[in-house]
Amino acid sequence: MAEKVTIADVARYANVSRQTVSNVLNSPEVVREETRRRVREAVRVLGYRASQAARQMRTGRSRLIAARIEPAQQDGINGSVFDRFLHGLTESAARAGYRVLLYTADDHDAELATFDDLLGVYVPDAFVLTSTDYGDPRAAWLLEQRIPFVTFGRPWGVPPDQKYPWVDVDGAAGTATATRHLLAAGHRRIAFLGWPEGSGVGDDRRSGWARTLAEAGIGPDELSELDHRTEDGVPEGAAAVTALLAAGRPVTAVVCVSDSLAIGALQAGGDVAVIGFDDTPVARAVGLTSVSQPLGEAAARCVALLTDMLDGDAARRRSHGDAAPPDDDTGAPANTSVNQGAGARGPSRTTTSGDSPAHVLLEPTLVHRRSA
Amino acid sequence: MAEKVTIADVARYANVSRQTVSNVLNSPEVVREETRRRVREAVRVLGYRASQAARQMRTGRSRLIAARIEPAQQDGINGSVFDRFLHGLTESAARAGYRVLLYTADDHDAELATFDDLLGVYVPDAFVLTSTDYGDPRAAWLLEQRIPFVTFGRPWGVPPDQKYPWVDVDGAAGTATATRHLLAAGHRRIAFLGWPEGSGVGDDRRSGWARTLAEAGIGPDELSELDHRTEDGVPEGAAAVTALLAAGRPVTAVVCVSDSLAIGALQAGGDVAVIGFDDTPVARAVGLTSVSQPLGEAAARCVALLTDMLDGDAARRRSHGDAAPPDDDTGAPANTSVNQGAGARGPSRTTTSGDSPAHVLLEPTLVHRRSA
Known part of the structure; x- marks a missing residue:
């Protein structure tokens, strides 16, 4: 040698x-x-x-943050959400002196094996997990190995002794805003086109619609009749709305859990107001009103929580001072205020108490177009 | 300490x-x-x-390949191409024992500064450059610093002494296939909706349409009348087709340089067959026939060219043997054959001669839907 x-x-x-x-x-x-x-x-x-x-x-530091790039989806409509998050993460990490190390994995087992490989070869300082769901083993694995991480997505169904920092967007607040918008426009028969029960994200989005209609005086029987569940996809959305229009008492508006289903709802024809979720490029292209997640800010908050853990208080002050999160590409203003404490009100809520990890819940916004 | x-x-x-x-x-x-x-x-x-x-x-090796995540675009429709490429790159790199280090930059100057930073701190073994264009200073910079790299995109307008390996998709072949499809369906008045002259990618795509119509007997004056140039975007596509339909001799079909323009063309109404370019999620959602780039294979070829440089012949044999490129998400079969030599025919062409770097030019496929 x-x-x-x-x-x-x-x-x-x-x-x-x-x-x-x-x-x-x-x-x-x-x-x-x-x-x-x-x-x-x-x-x-x-x-x-x-x-x-x-x-x-x-x-003793690699200054790498590992994050997964999501596998391409069947129709790819909703996938753009994670790509936009990843872009924000790359920008915010660079501002804080870190770079993003990409990996991919098709399922949870493959992802745990990849964690092993990354930790052995590249020693990332931290992980950012996306697409949390029920029965997700990743957080428990990283907690056990004492690897710093943050999740973009709440801990769904996680035992109370598993505590870790997370950032999420309040899906229920988004569908509540969408539903109030339709009520204000005179609609009463407002259906919800959602995924089958058991998805944390999907059930959360359904709850905002249900709560808002209940507050407007819609009874439980009618709510249950208006609550439609189907797998995600454009044809599935079209089929569901066709069925809703053929039913005894027709609906005049539909709040959808995804833009895929909403595009299908629009294609079903009929005089129905439609609101989607995630403000994807498809929504912009076809004039679909949709709920927009502040993805740039979510990414910035993930990095801020990680630098709190990795670099301590000095980093927190620096990061909250100059790292203004990039604006989302919708033109909607990003929610930038930081409120401490569980009772705080405002566009975003950060909860930090005693030795519990910090949580950030961000408010989405409704982007108005011609579909509703 | x-x-x-x-x-x-x-x-x-x-x-x-x-x-x-x-x-x-x-x-x-x-x-x-x-x-x-x-x-x-x-x-x-x-x-x-x-x-x-x-x-x-x-x-003395970091086993990192640096790649840029593209800034979010205005309408985001065409941006999905690079996200799909990045996903393929992450998969192929992992198979070859490398990981992708992400960076972002808003313009060429910012990107060169980022190269400096990455080389100082993370020492990536190589770079993958995307979105090559005329006057692009990045390749020259990396050549001068002797950093291994490959570009996804041909060297547009680069001096002949700048030689480096590249992978690209034959855009002219894609629009030629689209144009032949329309001719076979009986169309004669087939317009091209392209970007303003001076974009390497855009001019290449225009040339396939022009060549095919010329071969079918359309004269230069009519070609020039059918050749429409506009900035990219959905409203721009709608305006262009509205103008084409109002003109003296109406067109019956349009080949578009992007799905954004094609979506606009569809929205203009009128009985016009429309073909887009890039087979984006929007195309799938609205039933747009579109030219699909084999992005998974393009990424696999980029990694193969890099491992040739970094790991030598042993790696080439390994990589060409088991690293079957992932299929694209369109259901279209990937082009997997490797042909050596400039005169080879087939779905992809790899050129390697003497001490010149290798080039790979892949054929796109036409994905048929109801718009044409």
């Missing part, structure tokens, strides 16, 4: 000081471009490749 | 051998789960975090 190339070798070859080599490797912006080029050239020619390793040896 | 924690300390604490600790850190799959957990616990408690650093020190 060849002898180890040192910073001194690189400095000699490039005819600069060792400090300059170190600067090029660690703070290139302070070095003139021509010098930087010469040092890089020396690094390549001599095969010196250990600056990150040296840094990690020194700090 | 606390004394450095060693593998021996971890082994003692977990009551296992040093080899077992090393296995847990480097090949966790060979260690029983209970032992793995005990070692991980010891790693956490003692604060041992240097396995990747140690490995990188030893091998």
Whole structure:
């Protein structure tokens, strides 16, 4: 094996000081471009490749946050939500001095195996988990291994002794806003097109619609009649609305748990107001009114919770000070206020009490288009 | 500063051998789960975090491939292409023993600054560049610094002395197939809805339409009359088709450079056959016939070209043998054959000659739906 190339070798070859080599490797912006080029050239020619390793040896930190890129979905309509979240995560992490390490996995078992591999080879400082659901083993695994992490998505059905920080969007608040909008426009027969019971996200979104109609005086029997459940998808949405229109007392409006189902609802024809969920590119393309999640802010909050854990209070002050979360691409204003304490009101709620991990619940907004 | 924690300390604490600790850190799959957990616990408690650093020190390699996640686009319709490419890249890289390190940048200057930062801190082994265009300074910068990279996208307008490996999809072949499909259905007045001249990708897609119509006997004057140029976007597509329909000799079909413009073309109403480009989720949702890029395969080819450079011939044999590229999510079969030499025919062409870097040009497929 060849002898180890040192910073001194690189400095000699490039005819600069060792400090300059170190600067090029660690703070290139302070070095003139021509010098930087010469040092890089020396690094390549001599095969010196250990600056990150040296840094990690020194700090015991990789400055990597691992996150999953979701497998492509069948119709891909709702998948854009995670891609937008991942984009926000990449931006916010960079601002806090971290980079995102991507992985993919088709199911929970494959994901746990990937955790093992990542921890062995890349030693990420933390994980961001998405798509939490009932029976999800990932958080328990990471807790047991004492790896810092945050979830984008509430802990659905998790035992009370499993405590960890999370960020989520209040889906029930979104469907409640959608339902109030339809009531204000004079609708009374407002159906909900949701997923089969048992999905945390889906049941939460259904609850906002149900609560709002109940407050408006709709009785339990009528509510149950208006509550339609189906698998996700455009054809499924069309079939469901066709059935609702053929029923005895027709509906005049539909709140949908996803844009996929809402696009199907629009394609069923009929004079029905339709509101979707997630404000996907498809919604924008076809003029669908839809509930928009503040994904850029959700990502920024995930990074802030992680840097609290990894870098402590100084990082928190820094991050809350200058890391204004990027605006979502809908033109809707991001919700940026931070409220401490469970009783706080406002567009977002951050709960921190005693030794419990922090939680952030963000409010979505309704983006008005011509479908409702 | 606390004394450095060693593998021996971890082994003692977990009551296992040093080899077992090393296995847990480097090949966790060979260690029983209970032992793995005990070692991980010891790693956490003692604060041992240097396995990747140690490995990188030893091998001089980070096993990271850096790639950009594209900024969110205005309407987001066409953006899904890069998200699908990134997903394929993550899968193919993992199969080859690499992980994807994400970054983002709003323009070329910001991207070059980010290269500097990534090379200083994370030392990625290679870069994958996307969205190549005329006047793109990124390839020249990386060539000068001798950093291995591959581009997804041809070198548009690059001086002949800048040689590097690339993968691209033959856009002209895609629009030629679309145009032939419309000719076979009896159309003669087939317009092209393209971007303003000067975009490499856009001009390439226009050329396939123009060539096919010329071969069918359409003269240059009529071609020029059928060639419509506009900025990208749904309203722009609707306005363009409205204008084309109001003109003296109406068109009966439109080939579009993007799904955004095609969706607009559909919304203009009128009895016009429409074909889009990129087979986005929006196309699937509204029944738009569209040209589909084999993105999973493009990503796999990028990784294969990089591993050729990074790991040599052994890796090439391994990679071409078992890394079957993932199928695209359209249900269309991926083009998997590899043809060496410029004169080869078939669904994809790989060119390697002498000391020139390899190039791969893949054929897209037409996904038929009800719009044409």
